[in-house]
Amino acid sequence: MKMNFFSKTVIAAGCVALFAVSCKKESAKPEDNDNEIITTVELHFTEQGTGSSLTYKWEDLDGDGGNAPVISEIVLAPEKVYDVQIVLLDKTKTPVEDITEEVEEEAADHRFYFIPSGESNITIDDLNNDSDGIPLGITSRWTTAAAANGSVNIVLRHYPDGGKAANDLVSSSKSSTDADVTFSTKIQ
Amino acid sequence: MAITSHSFCQDCTLRLSGHVEDADTKEKLYAATVLLKELNREITTDENGDFVFGQLCAGEYTLYISHVSCDPVEQKIRLDRNRHQDIFLDHARKTLGAVVVEARKGIPNTGFKQELSGQTLEETKGLSLAQALSKLNGVSMLQTGSTVSKPVIHGLHSNRILTINNGVRQEGQQWGNEHAPEIDPFIADKLTVIKGVDELKYGSDAIAGVILVNPKPLRYLPGYYGELNTGYFSNDRQYYASAMFEQQLKKLPAFSYRVQGTFKKAANISTPHYRLNNTALQEANFSLTAGWKKEQYDIESFYSQFNTQIGIFSGSHMGNLTDLKNAIAASRPDDIYLGKDSYEIGRPYQDVTHRLFKIKSNFKSGIGKFHVQLAAQHNRRQEYDIVRDASRKGAQMRLAVLTLSEDISWDHPANGNFNGTVGISAMQQDNSYGGRYFIPAYTSSTLGGYWIEKWSKHQWEVQGGVRYDYKNINTTRYPYNSEPLSYNFNYSTVGASFNAIYKINDQLKVNTGVTLATRAPYVNELLSDGIHQGTGFYETGFIDRNTALVPDVKPEQSFNMIAGLSFNNSKNTFSAELIFYNNIINNFIYLQPSPGDTMVTVAGTFLQAKWKQTNARLTGIDLALNYHLSKQILLTSRTSVLRAYNRTLNDWQIGMPSDRTTLEAAYSFNDRGKFSGTYISVETPFVFKQTRVPDESKHGLQDYKEPPAGYVLMNLNVSTTILVGKNLPVTVGLSGTNLLNRSYREYMNSFRYFTDERGRNIGVRLKIPLEKTL
Numbered sequence: 001m002k003m004n005f006f007s008k009t010v011i012a013a014g015c016v017a018l019f020a021v022s023c024k025k026e027s028a029k030p031e032d033n034d035n036e037i038i039t040t041v042e043l044h045f046t047e048q049g050t051g052s053s054l055t056y057k058w059e060d061l062d063g064d065g066g067n068a069p070v071i072s073e074i075v076l077a078p079e080k081v082y083d084v085q086i087v088l089l090d091k092t093k094t095p096v097e098d099i100t101e102e103v104e105e106e107a108a109d110h111r112f113y114f115i116p117s118g119e120s121n122i123t124i125d126d127l128n129n130d131s132d133g134i135p136l137g138i139t140s141r142w143t144t145a146a147a148a149n150g151s152v153n154i155v156l157r158h159y160p161d162g163g164k165a166a167n168d169l170v171s172s173s174k175s176s177t178d179a180d181v182t183f184s185t186k187i188q
Numbered sequence: 189m190a191i192t193s194h195s196f197c198q199d200c201t202l203r204l205s206g207h208v209e210d211a212d213t214k215e216k217l218y219a220a221t222v223l224l225k226e227l228n229r230e231i232t233t234d235e236n237g238d239f240v241f242g243q244l245c246a247g248e249y250t251l252y253i254s255h256v257s258c259d260p261v262e263q264k265i266r267l268d269r270n271r272h273q274d275i276f277l278d279h280a281r282k283t284l285g286a287v288v289v290e291a292r293k294g295i296p297n298t299g300f301k302q303e304l305s306g307q308t309l310e311e312t313k314g315l316s317l318a319q320a321l322s323k324l325n326g327v328s329m330l331q332t333g334s335t336v337s338k339p340v341i342h343g344l345h346s347n348r349i350l351t352i353n354n355g356v357r358q359e360g361q362q363w364g365n366e367h368a369p370e371i372d373p374f375i376a377d378k379l380t381v382i383k384g385v386d387e388l389k390y391g392s393d394a395i396a397g398v399i400l401v402n403p404k405p406l407r408y409l410p411g412y413y414g415e416l417n418t419g420y421f422s423n424d425r426q427y428y429a430s431a432m433f434e435q436q437l438k439k440l441p442a443f444s445y446r447v448q449g450t451f452k453k454a455a456n457i458s459t460p461h462y463r464l465n466n467t468a469l470q471e472a473n474f475s476l477t478a479g480w481k482k483e484q485y486d487i488e489s490f491y492s493q494f495n496t497q498i499g500i501f502s503g504s505h506m507g508n509l510t511d512l513k514n515a516i517a518a519s520r521p522d523d524i525y526l527g528k529d530s531y532e533i534g535r536p537y538q539d540v541t542h543r544l545f546k547i548k549s550n551f552k553s554g555i556g557k558f559h560v561q562l563a564a565q566h567n568r569r570q571e572y573d574i575v576r577d578a579s580r581k582g583a584q585m586r587l588a589v590l591t592l593s594e595d596i597s598w599d600h601p602a603n604g605n606f607n608g609t610v611g612i613s614a615m616q617q618d619n620s621y622g623g624r625y626f627i628p629a630y631t632s633s634t635l636g637g638y639w640i641e642k643w644s645k646h647q648w649e650v651q652g653g654v655r656y657d658y659k660n661i662n663t664t665r666y667p668y669n670s671e672p673l674s675y676n677f678n679y680s681t682v683g684a685s686f687n688a689i690y691k692i693n694d695q696l697k698v699n700t701g702v703t704l705a706t707r708a709p710y711v712n713e714l715l716s717d718g719i720h721q722g723t724g725f726y727e728t729g730f731i732d733r734n735t736a737l738v739p740d741v742k743p744e745q746s747f748n749m750i751a752g753l754s755f756n757n758s759k760n761t762f763s764a765e766l767i768f769y770n771n772i773i774n775n776f777i778y779l780q781p782s783p784g785d786t787m788v789t790v791a792g793t794f795l796q797a798k799w800k801q802t803n804a805r806l807t808g809i810d811l812a813l814n815y816h817l818s819k820q821i822l823l824t825s826r827t828s829v830l831r832a833y834n835r836t837l838n839d840w841q842i843g844m845p846s847d848r849t850t851l852e853a854a855y856s857f858n859d860r861g862k863f864s865g866t867y868i869s870v871e872t873p874f875v876f877k878q879t880r881v882p883d884e885s886k887h888g889l890q891d892y893k894e895p896p897a898g899y900v901l902m903n904l905n906v907s908t909t910i911l912v913g914k915n916l917p918v919t920v921g922l923s924g925t926n927l928l929n930r931s932y933r934e935y936m937n938s939f940r941y942f943t944d945e946r947g948r949n950i951g952v953r954l955k956i957p958l959e960k961t962l
Contacts, residue, residue, distance in 0.1 A: 037668070038790045063625075063668055064789040065717045065726070066733050092668035155792075160574065173524040176574060177511065180792030 037063050038099055040089040041154065041181050043074065045142070048081040058181040061091060074152065074185045076122070082142045084124075086112060086154070088179065100138060109162060110178070112137030113155045113170040120150025120185050134166050144187050153182045200245040203270045208237045208253060211276035211305075211377075211404070220255040220277070253277065264961060274408065278306050299385050299651060299687045299701060300750060300767070302326070305378035307865070311905050311923065313953050314419045314428050314452070317373045321399065324381060325826040326767070326810040328845040331937035332366035334457045334946045335469050335498050339369075340936065341381060342769060343806050343830045343844045344396035347710050348744075350387065351399045354490055356546050357390055359591035359617065360567040363627075363712040365779070365938060366721065370494045370542035370567060372473035374417065374430040374450045377404035383750065384701045385685040388638045388655040389597070389611060392683030393707035395746040395773065406446060406479040406488065410438040411961040419921075419953035423946055424468070425531070426454035434477075438962050442480050449474035455531045456499075460929045460947035462526040466499040468533045485551035494542040499533040500721060501525065502574070504942045509786060509793040512724055516892050516941045536721055539570045539583070557599040559611075565591045571721045573624070585626055585721070589619040608641040619711070626718040626727075627711050628673075630663040638683075649689040657681045659708050663715060665733070673733055675715065679708035679743055699752035707744040713777050713799045714741060719789075726787040726794040727779070730801070741801065742775040761816040768809050776804035778843060783889040795892060803835040806844075822854045831880065839882045842890055845936050846878035846898070857908075864917070866908035874900050878935040893941050899932035901925070919955040924948070 039061050045054040054076075060069035076082065088099040103110045107130035114124040114137065126141035157168075157175035168174060208220040216237030223230045224241060226249055233239045246268045253275050254260035261277055302324045304312070312320035318329045318337035330345045331337045338345055346365070351358040353371050360370045373379075380400040387394040407413060412435040420427045434446035452471040456463050475492035503515060503525030515521065546563035570583035597611030615634040621627065636657035643650045661677045687701035709730075716729040730741045748771040756763035778800060785796040808830040815823045827849040832841040854869035877898040882890045904924040909917045929948040933940040 039668075041790070058790070060788075060790055061668065062670065064719065065728065065787065066667065069788055069790070171510070171514070173522045177792055179790050181790060 037090050037092050038088050038179050039063065039091040041179060042087040042089065044085045044087065045076070045082045048083060056183065058183060063092070071183060074183050076142070076144050076185070076187050078144055078147050078187050080144050084140050084142050086138055103156070104138060107136050108132055108164060109159045111135060111157050111164060111168070111175070113157065114140060115153040115155070115170065117150040117152070119148055120152060121145040121148035121187055122150065122152060122185060134164055147187050149186050151182055151184045155180045200243060202244045202246060202267055203240060203242050204244055204267055204273065205238065205240045206273040206275055208233050208239070208255070208275045208277060211278050217255050217277060220253055223252040225250040225252055300383040300699065300752060302381045303378055307907065309378060310919070310921065310955065312373070313417055314421060314426065314951060315373070317369050317371050317401070320373055321379055321381070325812050326828045327381060328848070329936060330365060331934065331939070333467060333501055333937070333939045335467055336366045336368045339399060340845055341396040342771065342808055343832050348394070348396040348707060349399060350390045350394045351401065352390055353401050353544065354403055354546070355548060355561060356544060356563040356565070357593060359565050359589065360542050361569045361587055361589065363710050367569070370540055371401055372450050372475070372492070372494055375403050375448060375475055375492065376401045378402055384687045384703055385640055385651045385653045388640060388653040388683050388685060389609070392636065392655040392657045392681045393705060395705045395707055395744060403477070406444040406477060407434045407436050408444055408481055409961060410436050410441065411959070414958040416956045417953065419951055421949055421951040423949035424454040424457040426452065428452040442482055444479045444481065446477040453531060456528060457946050459944035460931045461944070462520060463529055464501045464503070464943055465525050465528045466502050466534050466537070468531050469496065469498045470533065471496040485549065487547070487549045489547045491545045492543070497533050497537055497539045500536040500538065501939065501943065502536065504724065504939055509795065512795060521943055535572045535574045537572050538721065539572065541568045556601045559597045561595045563593045573721065583623060585624040586622040587619065587627070589617060592616045605643050605645045606641055608639070610639045612637045624718060625665065626716055628663040628665040628715050630661055630711055632659060632661040634659045647691040650687070652686040653684065655683040661711065663711060665715070675731060675738065677714070681706035681708055681743055695756055695758060697754045701750045703748045705746045705748070709741045709743065709777060716799070719794060724794065725781070725797045727797050729799050744773060744775050744777055746771055746773045763814045765812045766809070769807065771806040773804045773806065775801050777801050778841070780842060781891050783892050802837065804841050805833045805835055807831045820856050822856070824852045826850045834882065837882060837887060839887065840880040842882055844878070844880070846876045848873060848875045850874070862911040864909045864911070869905045871903040871905070872900060875934070895935045896933035896940050899930060901930060902927045917957065921953040923951040923953070
């Protein structure tokens with residue numbers, strides 16, 4: 001921004017006056033977040049038997065606020081079984097940062113929950129486990145029934161103090177929310 | 189001792205002149221009695237508070253100075269040449285607390301003003317600045333939990349109150365509701381709230397008024413004075429210590445200095461039924477003052493640093509809509525957030541540092557007095573959020589703002605009955621941010637000028653003033669994945685005030701005033717966009733970064749009419765002060781909770797609060813009554829009533845303090861032996877439920893939760909001063925707040941959605957003064 005010479009001079013003088021505390025200034029660089037932003041949640045579907053693949057994503061490139069997130073509708077075939085892998089990305093970083101890796105490293109402190117709506121006709125199970133044998137959910141199995149419209153809510157919970165147990169509910173007060181996204185689904 | 193030194197006198201033509209002032213108000217005290225004990229010579233001060241003894245021999249003397257409304261003072265002095273001695277008298281307890289209409293004692297009038305000083309201020313030691321100020325009638329608090337509090341004057345807060353820290357307009361990050369003033373209350377010798385003409389010296393934007401945080405003047409009496417204040421509170425195991433030392437060297441009479449520091453640490457606070465995790469705090473502050481004073485000029489420099497870390501109750505920091513709605517609906521927080529009694533501060537927390545350096549000079553000349561002040565302030569605010577990855581140590585939101593200000597003013601020589609001041613002031617500001625976005629980076633500059641005149645004659649005191657400011661703000665945001673976004677603003681603001689006081693007779697006085705104040709919108713109101721750390725609500729400013737259309741946000745303009753009436757009976761056993769105000773505010777900017785709107789983020793859906801602009805009207809009454817039932821017993825009441833109306837919505841205005849009244853009974857004991865100034869007081873605040881909120885059946889959802897019920901509390905204060913040895917008067921105080929351990933919630937506390945207020949809190953405090961006069 002334009003700042004006239006006078007202002008610059010007095011600001012420099014003021015810094016000196018404040019006992020040369022070097023007036024630490026935050027640098028004018030794009031916003032970052034130490035608690036990285038998850039801009040993108042990708043779901044990679046592989047149909048059992050055929051091996052054909054599909055990808056759907058939830059994406060909010062400009063972070064919270066601003067433009068609303070772009071959410072694709074999950075369209076699956078009826079009476080099929082899919083292996084699903086979830087991928088979390090931070091696209092504000094160059095190169096793009098894969099946050100799934102970090103979740104995997106701290107698998108004992110994280111857990112994905114998959115909550116399909118009743119009318120979705122989708123069953124989700126067979127979540128992969130962490131090293132303690134407690135569900136993690138980076139991979140899961142989705143089984144579709146007859147044609148239907150519904151939604152699936154996917155929540156990543158974080159256990160800052162550990163203590164993750166198999167029977168913890170998504171609302172457990174031991175954990176807090178890292179990600180919470182909802183896709184609409186269509187079986188056709 | 190005095191007698192012996194008299195026997196050495198060779199020169200008995202010395203002169204001792206002096207000047208008596210009220211230590212609190214700095215008013216010259218007329219008709220104070222000055223007794224020279226050794227000679228039993230007594231005189232009274234003239235209209236300027238001056239006195240002179242002539243024909244004195246060299247030697248040591250004891251001066252005993254008394255005044256009808258003050259505690260008497262005894263002072264030893266040594267006379268070896270002609271000498272001038274300034275004397276400051278403290279007001280007796282409770283005679284000042286609620287002064288609304290200033291008594292006239294021979295100085296230009298001061299308009300509307302309320303002060304906290306002397307023992308009333310001492311009762312607030314260890315509390316925050318806002319908690320101390322809320323002892324004043326018409327002042328309440330806006331809180332985020334029990335540890336973050338901001339003053340509210342006549343329903344208005346934050347950017348509408350100018351806080352003047354030792355003469356410098358405080359510029360930190362005071363825009364946020366959970367951003368408390370970054371000031372150590374221990375530097376203050378008195379806290380003053382002013383309204384009207386004098387606020388024009390500090391800005392045209394003081395819609396609610398000005399808070400002056402004033403240290404006592406430097407010592408210009410050879411010798412030293414030191415003071416240690418320390419205390420402990422039971423509720424959160426808070427302990428504090430604040431020490432001050434000031435000295436003037438005999439060999440260097442023009443030079444004086446003071447050093448001061450405070451340390452404070454508190455564990456998690458406890459409500460009557462549960463303790464809130466992560467509500468601990470820590471504070472460490474210090475200041476240095478040095479002055480050089482000559483007859484014609486003086487120079488003073490001041491440096492202060494304020495550092496605090498405050499934990500934010502994790503049970504209010506919800507991840508998403510479901511969690512948040514559950515937390516708001518629950519009658520108490522989930523047990524996981526409760527029960528830990530610890531000094532540890534974990535995430536989420538805030539870490540704030542404020543540094544101030546100023547240099548000020550006053551000089552007299554034939555054409556009046558000149559004042560020049562240069563100040564630099566640097567404020568660094570860091571917010572540490574809960575993080576997914578425990579290895580991350582940094583802050584998620586970082587804000588740094590540097591402010592420079594230059595003020596020059598001139599008091600013209602008294603002209604007939606006129607006294608006046610003309611001044612210009614300039615301010616430059618540079619704000620930067622890192623991490624999570626909440627407000628943009630900006631530079632701003634302000635240039636303003638004012639002129640104030642005061643006139644007094646016989647029963648009349650009249651004053652008026654005008655001020656103009658030009659402000660320019662250039663903002664930039666650096667979003668992810670797109671080009672920087674810039675918005676620039678220019679605002680011209682005008683302030684004006686007129687005030688007239690008429691003394692009908694010795695018992696009755698009327699004070700009326702009108703004030704126009706204009707406030708440019710702040711950057712957060714224009715451009716905030718993010719999740720508030722304290723409450724987990726998503727806050728959005730006026731400007732939506734997705735639309736090219738920038739709304740025309742007009743400056744807030746307030747037209748405030750105040751009328752005050754003060755009465756005391758002829759025996760001075762009863763006094764009453766009544767203030768009525770009607771503040772019409774156009775383009776009033778406020779934060780509207782918007783429970784119907786949600787913000788979708790990757791971490792879930794959040795409740796929103798949006799900045800809005802409306803026309804408002806705030807009408808209210810403050811009434812203070814004092815009655816001396818006997819010499820020992822003093823009954824007081826303070827009542828404040830506010831009706832805040834949203835003229836655009838045609839309904840009540842949201843977010844305004846409810847009606848409240850406080851009754852207090854104090855019993856003062858006669859001084860006895862080594863005990864003096866002993867009193868006990870019981871205080872009962874009654875706070876009514878805020879029923880005047882917008883009607884949801886007409887306007888849709890307005891709030892996340894219904895206003896809480898009213899409440900009644902009981903507080904206690906006991907204090908005495910014990911003379912230890914020959915000359916060490918140690919003051920011991922005991923305080924108790926919420927003695928009955930009532931569970932309650934306050935409408936003006938954003939944590940009312942989640943938790944009860946603090947339970948019973950017993951405090952002890954100790955003041956040890958050390959003085960030596962050479």
